[in-house]
Amino acid sequence: xxxxxxxxxxxxxxxxxxxxxxxxxxxxxxxxxxxxxxxxxxxxxxxxxxxxxxxxxxxxxxxxxxxxxxxxxxxxxxxxxxxxxxxxxxxxxxxxxxxxxxxxxxxxxxxxxxxxxxxxxxxxxxxxxxxxx
Numbered sequence: 069x070x071x072x073x074x075x076x077x078x079x080x081x082x083x084x085x086x087x088x089x090x091x092x093x094x095x096x097x098x099x100x101x102x103x104x105x106x107x108x109x110x111x112x113x114x115x116x117x118x119x120x121x122x123x124x125x126x127x128x129x130x131x132x133x134x135x136x137x138x139x140x141x142x143x144x145x146x147x148x149x150x151x152x153x154x155x156x157x158x159x160x161x162x163x164x165x166x167x168x169x170x171x172x173x174x175x176x177x178x179x180x181x182x183x184x185x186x187x188x189x190x191x192x193x194x195x196x197x198x199x200x201x
Contacts, residue, residue, distance in 0.1 A: 093143040099124065100173040109177075111191045118148055118169055121178030126150065128171040135175065139164065148172070 073084045085096065098115040102125070106112070118124070118141055125135045136150040147166035154162045179185050 090143055093146070094141075097141055097143065097146055097148070097169045099169050102173055102175050105174060105176065109188060109192065111188065113191060116174065116177075118172075118174070119178060119181075119184070121180070122174055123176035124148070124150060124172040125175050126153070126167060126172050129167070131165070131167070142166065 073080060075081065088096070094117055097118050099118050100115050101109075101111075101113065118138060120138050120141060122138045123135065124138055126132055131153050134150075134153060136152040138148050139151050140149045142148065145166065146169060148169055149164040149166055150172075153165050153167065155165050156162050177184075177188075179188070
């Protein structure tokens with residue numbers, strides 16, 4: 069996959085990530101896969117893109133150890149919101165806490181999308197995921 073620029077300069081990398089189009093930003097919101105899920109799916113990849121409906125476990129921060137389904141993936145800020153992880157505001161309103169994708173790992177995937185299932189099958193077979201349409 070070619071979704072990064074060739075320059076190794078941090079300034080150019082930051083500029084690229086800030087100006088990246090939405091279809092490339094999805095590649096930046098990855099999370100590690102649990103060992104059990106890797107064994108169940110039969111894949112060897114370390115991480116995979118997070119989507120709405122996936123189940124994640126939080127590994128860092130004040131909510132460490134909690135589990136929940138992903139409600140939203142915010143590609144503008146590279147954060148996710150998880151069901152049940154809320155904060156109460158002073159007027160009583162409850163809001164979802166945004167969590168960085170690097171602070172979670174996937175425990176279960178939402179495989180209702182045929183295209184995503186096909187990509188995982190391609191990974192299992194050892195073929196490149198780019199060949200699956």
